[in-house]
Amino acid sequence: MMGLHQDATNSGLQLILGLALTATPEDSITPSPPSISNNPDHHHHHHHHLPTLRPNSYSSKSSFVTSSNSEAEPSLTLGLSHESYRQQVVKLPRNIGHNKVSSEDPLEQTSPHSAISSFSSGRVKRERDISCEEVDATEIERVSSRASDEEEDGPTARKKLRLTKEQSALLEESFKQHSTLNPKQKQALAKQLSLRPRQVEVWFQNRRARTKLKQTEVDCEFLKKCCETLTDENRRLQKELQELKALKLAQPLYMPMPAATLTMCPSCERLGGGVGGGASPKTPFSMAPKPHFFNPFANPSAAC
DNA sequence: AGAGTCAAGGGGACAC
DNA sequence: GTGTCCCCTTGACTCT
Numbered sequence: 001m002m003g004l005h006q007d008a009t010n011s012g013l014q015l016i017l018g019l020a021l022t023a024t025p026e027d028s029i030t031p032s033p034p035s036i037s038n039n040p041d042h043h044h045h046h047h048h049h050l051p052t053l054r055p056n057s058y059s060s061k062s063s064f065v066t067s068s069n070s071e072a073e074p075s076l077t078l079g080l081s082h083e084s085y086r087q088q089v090v091k092l093p094r095n096i097g098h099n100k101v102s103s104e105d106p107l108e109q110t111s112p113h114s115a116i117s118s119f120s121s122g123r124v125k126r127e128r129d130i131s132c133e134e135v136d137a138t139e140i141e142r143v144s145s146r147a148s149d150e151e152e153d154g155p156t157a158r159k160k161l162r163l164t165k166e167q168s169a170l171l172e173e174s175f176k177q178h179s180t181l182n183p184k185q186k187q188a189l190a191k192q193l194s195l196r197p198r199q200v201e202v203w204f205q206n207r208r209a210r211t212k213l214k215q216t217e218v219d220c221e222f223l224k225k226c227c228e229t230l231t232d233e234n235r236r237l238q239k240e241l242q243e244l245k246a247l248k249l250a251q252p253l254y255m256p257m258p259a260a261t262l263t264m265c266p267s268c269e270r271l272g273g274g275v276g277g278g279a280s281p282k283t284p285f286s287m288a289p290k291p292h293f294f295n296p297f298a299n300p301s302a303a304c
Numbered sequence: 305a306g307a308g309t310c311a312a313g314g315g316g317a318c319a320c
Numbered sequence: 321g322t323g324t325c326c327c328c329t330t331g332a333c334t335c336t
Contacts, residue, residue: 160332161311180325202312205326210310212326 163203167193171203179208 163171174181174189181189181204183197190197 162333199311206310209326
């Protein structure tokens with residue numbers, strides 16, 4: 001999809017096209033995904049298996065799907081419903097056990113940095129206040145101790161990841177360059193950000209969705225204005241029509257019309273003076289102010 | 305307390 | 321069959 005700043009400056013026609021082709025440009029630049037068999041961010045979809053209980057809710061769906069991915073972690077639950085699975089997932093500490101998950105992806109091994117950014121909970125606000133480079137050993141220790149606290153917390157709710165400013169900035173920067181990522185780019189970015197590829201992918205998906213939503217809002221505003229303008233124009237034309245009808249009734253049958261309204265097309269010599277004669281049939285949405293009466297000099301053939 | 309934000313889950317569609 | 325996308329939704333968290 002085009003960037004918002006670009007779309008916002010589009011003309012009406014371009015806007016209409018944009019509406020019809022939502023997100024297509026974005027898709028068009030999506031590189032054909034090469035097959036990466038050892039992609040640690042393995043397909044997150046075809047995951048109709050029963051979920052293996054993982055301590056980390058941020059383990060992508062794909063993580064427990066990849067049976068061939070050397071994950072021999074025993075399943076602690078069978079046939080959990082969606083909700084109960086979520087409940088189970090959040091009961092366990094996130095950064096404990098996450099590292100013990102054997103993964104071919106080194107990125108799956110949560111670094112202290114990502115442990116903080118990915119599994120913060122009550123720390124979110126603090127995390128925003130402190131920049132990520134300020135994450136020192138004390139902070140890491142605090143996180144670790146909190147992890148053990150969480151273990152004792154029992155049924156706590158799922159924790160929410162908040163990306164650090166630096167992570168967000170880098171992701172934004174990357175998004176400006178391409179709104180979609182190929183697997184290599186994703187891997188590289190994930191490594192750079194100490195995030196899992198799945199998290200990068202999700203961020204881009206949500207970012208695209210936000211862009212689209214914003215564009216939709218802009219489109220909506222534009223269409224509202226169009227509607228208002230057309231309503232006004234319609235009102236004006238209706239009024240003009242009424243005036244002309246009244247004028248016609250008030251005049252004797254063969255009384256010549258006022259000179260200003262007597263118009264003749266110079267090419268076919270037919271009388272004009274039609275209602276709203278300035279509006280071209282080809283431009284029904286023209287917002288340009290129109291003359292109330294046909295102007296043969298401005299538009300010699302409009303009456304034909 | 306309720307609205308807003310945003311990372312993530314789940315599912316369908318599609319290309320290869 | 322796999323990987324990725326979009327869409328919709330959920331739930332944790334923040335803001336007012």
